Each structure stands twice: as structure tokens, then as C-alpha cells.
Amino acid sequence: DQQVKQNSPSLSVQEGRISILNCDYTNSMFDYFLWYKKYPAEGPTFLISISSIKDKNEDGRFTVFLNKSAKHLSLHIVPSQPGDSAVYFCAASAQGSNYKLTFGKGTLLTVNP
């Protein structure tokens, strides 16, 4: 039972353009959402997060949008840079589960120069 779904295994964009990575969830108890970035042979690193009481959180080139009614969130990267090429994982947690992280399968982003 995949509670966090990233339906696009891969995404390719041109440098300078916007990258949009999508994530859907099924568990309505999730109240906190995170994006992690992973380079090959390294562990995931935290990128940005959003609480369920907000619908947008911005940090530099990265913005996460949350649509609770649709159980959907997205990560926008503007402008995209070649160094952003990595696997991006969406993760969700719930207060009632000790904020245990449930991850999606990830989306491989390739930013072409």
C-alpha cells in the first residue's frame, strides 16, 4: 500500500526553466511533508518542508505547494540548474505516528545545460 506516490519516475528540463515535481498521498492523517534530494552514492539530504496548516513554503529557488483537498503537493525549482540533477523524494509524516517518515519512490530530475 503506497501511501506516498510519485508517479513520474523521471523528469528532464532545460537549464533556467522551471522544474515541477509532483507527489500524491492517501493518508489523511499526514500533517507534515518534506522533500529530500539524493545524489548517487550519498544519503538523502533535506531540502524543504511544509506543514499541513500552510499551502506554500518558499526557500530561495525552491517552493513547495500543498493542496490538502486534493492530497497533492508539488516542488517547484526556479530557475533549474545542472547541479539540481538528482533523485527527489517526497516524504510525509503524522504526529500520531511519532513523525515517522513515509517516502515516495522518488523522481529522477535531469537538468540539461
Added chain:
Amino acid sequence: EAGVAQSPRYKIIEKRQSVAFWCNPISGHATLYWYQQILGQGPKLLIQFQNNGVVDDSQLPKDRFSAERLKGVDSTLKIQPAKLEDSAVYLCASSAPGTKPNNEQFFGPGTRLTVL
């Protein structure tokens, strides 16, 4: 600040053999996590420690997997005996004290296990 350390980085074993992984979290981080990441999947939590106590081990296959965190610092994860389906990257992560949602988890580089 030193990150989460894991060893070994790679391990190849035959099925039915035993294997152990070691993790040294970031200094002062009370919470430690072990994840299993199978190729093409996201990380799946196996066990969470708070200091040296287990908070969550609901997804740990206890018939073959065991983990301990002596003295609330380093941790070891053991598989005995290993099966082919245990081939995965085993990630260790740690976070600062507390259970707030924005307690960022810091991940180590992982141990890639191949079971033949």
C-alpha cells in the same frame, strides 16, 4: 560538524550468511533511524531509537533482522540469515532530540548490500 558515519560502504554475501552494519550518528543526536532502500523504491523505516530505547520497529522483520544501540550512541543492524530480497542500501539517519515534525533527519551515505 561531522555527519552520520556508516560502515562498510559495500558488502557482498551469500544467502543464508550473516552480516552487520554499523552507524555512528551526529554527536548529540538522540534519535537514530535505520532505513532499507530497495532499488527503485524510497527508503523504508526499519527501526527508530530514542537514545537506547526502541520507539518504532513495526517494519523490522524480527525473524532475521536485529538492531541495537548500546549507550545511546552507535548502532548496529544485523541480518541473520540473509535472503536474496535483502539486497538493498541500508541507510542510517539521526536527528536532534524531540519529536517535532521539523526535526531534520540527517542521513549517512548508506551500506549497499548484495546477497548472492
